Amino acid sequence: DAMVIQNPRYQVTQFGKPVTLSCSQTLNHNVMYWYQQKSSQAPKLLFHYYDKDFNNEADTPDNFQSRRPNTSFCFLDIRSPGLGDAAMYLCATSRSSGGAHEQYFGPGTRLTVT
Amino acid sequence: GDSVTQMEGPVTLSEEAFLTINCTYTATGYPSLFWYVQYPGEGLQLLLKATKADDKGSNKGFEATYRKETTSFHLEKGSVQVSDSAVYFCALSENNQGGKLIFGQGTELSVKP
Numbered sequence: 001d002a003m004v005i006q007n008p009r010y011q012v013t014q015f016g017k018p019v020t021l022s023c024s025q026t027l028n029h030n031v032m033y034w035y036q037q038k039s040s041q042a043p044k045l046l047f048h049y050y051d052k053d054f055n056n057e058a059d060t061p062d063n064f065q066s067r068r069p070n071t072s073f074c075f076l077d078i079r080s081p082g083l084g085d086a087a088m089y090l091c092a093t094s095r096s097s098g099g100a101h102e103q104y105f106g107p108g109t110r111l112t113v114t
Numbered sequence: 115g116d117s118v119t120q121m122e123g124p125v126t127l128s129e130e131a132f133l134t135i136n137c138t139y140t141a142t143g144y145p146s147l148f149w150y151v152q153y154p155g156e157g158l159q160l161l162l163k164a165t166k167a168d169d170k171g172s173n174k175g176f177e178a179t180y181r182k183e184t185t186s187f188h189l190e191k192g193s194v195q196v197s198d199s200a201v202y203f204c205a206l207s208e209n210n211q212g213g214k215l216i217f218g219q220g221t222e223l224s225v226k227p
Binding site: 005006031033040041042043044045048050055057060065089090092094096097098101102103104106107 | 146161
């Protein structure tokens with residue numbers, strides 16, 4: 001089945017220690033998104049790629065970076081995680097960036113910062 | 115800026131009860147509207163969507179109608195099941211925003227047998 005896969009499902013890192021979360025998709029979608037979801041809150045968009053074009057949200061901290069080496073994979077790098085970065089990180093894909101297009105979400109990676 | 119407001123949860127219902135979760139939005143353009151559902155420990159799944167005024171989205175017994183005059187997209191189901199217990203998110207997306215979804219705060223639904 002075509003899907004969005006996130007690894008790992010659970011990640012524990014230490015305060016200030018860089019961490020990378022990964023996302024892959026078999027849908028061959030052009031657009032990949034990263035959302036941050038804190039406990040009992042709505043997901044908040046961090047950034048997205050349309051093909052190789054990177055689009056950062058204005059309020060995304062510089063501590064968060066992303067890479068998309070090819071259509072299938074996208075990575076979220078947190079350079080120096082703080083306690084406030086503990087959250088669920090959701091990857092999503094969409095065929096196009098038009099507003100009417102459905103986004104397909106992965107199961108998420110829950111990040112704990114100790 | 116654009117925003118979505120949902121009724122606060124948690125909502126607790128008995129099986130076979132009628133469900134309404136209210137959702138209103140503020141948008142500068144003509145957004146598409148969505149309901150996503152999140153089961154415990156999982157990512158979000160699209161439940162239904164509507165892309166223009168008066169469209170009705172429906173799926174798995176859930177329905178929502180895009181009401182431009184009241185800027186609303188209320189979710190309804192005639193008879194809920196225990197398996198419908200989840201968090202429901204209303205969201206909008208504008209055509210000129212790169213597909214960005216703006217979510218409401220989510221409404222937790224708990225259905226008791």
